[in-house]
Amino acid sequence: MRFHADEMTQQELADKTGVTRQTIVAIENGKYSPTLELAFRIAIVFKSPLEEVFSFNSEEELTK
Amino acid sequence: MDNKEKQILVTIISMVLIFICYSLYIYNKYIAVNFDIVNDFKFWGKAFLILIPVTIIAQIAIHIVFAIINKIVTNEDMSTLSDERDKLIELKGIRISHGIFTAGFLLSMITLVIGMPPYAMFITLFASGFVSAIVSGIFKIYFYRKGF
Numbered sequence: 001m002r003f004h005a006d007e008m009t010q011q012e013l014a015d016k017t018g019v020t021r022q023t024i025v026a027i028e029n030g031k032y033s034p035t036l037e038l039a040f041r042i043a044i045v046f047k048s049p050l051e052e053v054f055s056f057n058s059e060e061e062l063t064k
Numbered sequence: 065m066d067n068k069e070k071q072i073l074v075t076i077i078s079m080v081l082i083f084i085c086y087s088l089y090i091y092n093k094y095i096a097v098n099f100d101i102v103n104d105f106k107f108w109g110k111a112f113l114i115l116i117p118v119t120i121i122a123q124i125a126i127h128i129v130f131a132i133i134n135k136i137v138t139n140e141d142m143s144t145l146s147d148e149r150d151k152l153i154e155l156k157g158i159r160i161s162h163g164i165f166t167a168g169f170l171l172s173m174i175t176l177v178i179g180m181p182p183y184a185m186f187i188t189l190f191a192s193g194f195v196s197a198i199v200s201g202i203f204k205i206y207f208y209r210k211g212f
């Protein structure tokens with residue numbers, strides 16, 4: 001989605017959402033699930049609804 | 065390795081150095097001269113109390129030196145931003161540290177129950193504080209690398 005948003009860099013997204021670039025990297029690599037507040041901030045930056053930015057695989061989560 | 069991981073690694077290394085240097089200092093200056101001092105509770109009280117400011121000052125000095133060296137080598141400033149992920153990892157580290165120290169505290173009480181000399185309790189407390197700090201740092205680096 002960053003690519004489609006004028007090829008936004010990770011650092012630019014981090015600056016717009018008030019987190020570090022490493023946090024954005026961790027989110028993109030699936031190593032960190034952001035809080036609801038951060039998820040909404042990211043969705044606002046991309047001007048998209050939350051469910052278009054983030055997905056939740058309920059079967060995979062329940063079997064963990 | 066990002067800046068936060070480097071800072072934690074510096075903290076771990078500095079804790080090891082401080083622990084070794086302080087232990088050697090206490091041993092050579094007091095215990096090696098007069099072994100009976102290990103049975104003096106005032107000695108242990110002073111040892112613990114002096115350790116606190118020594119650790120704080122040494123850690124600050126080491127982190128300042130590291131920040132200067134890091135700036136010279138990488139030309140990057142150390143980030144002062146601590147976002148939600150950093151705070152969450154910090155909390156997880158604190159929880160692990162508390163758990164290990166609590167286990168060490170219980171172990172120190174066991175040393176009294178089984179009849180070991182009182183200085184064994186103090187040494188166990190000292191060691192558990194050190195181990196809890198090190199293990200907490202290691203887990204924080206693990207969480208930064210592998211996620212949670």
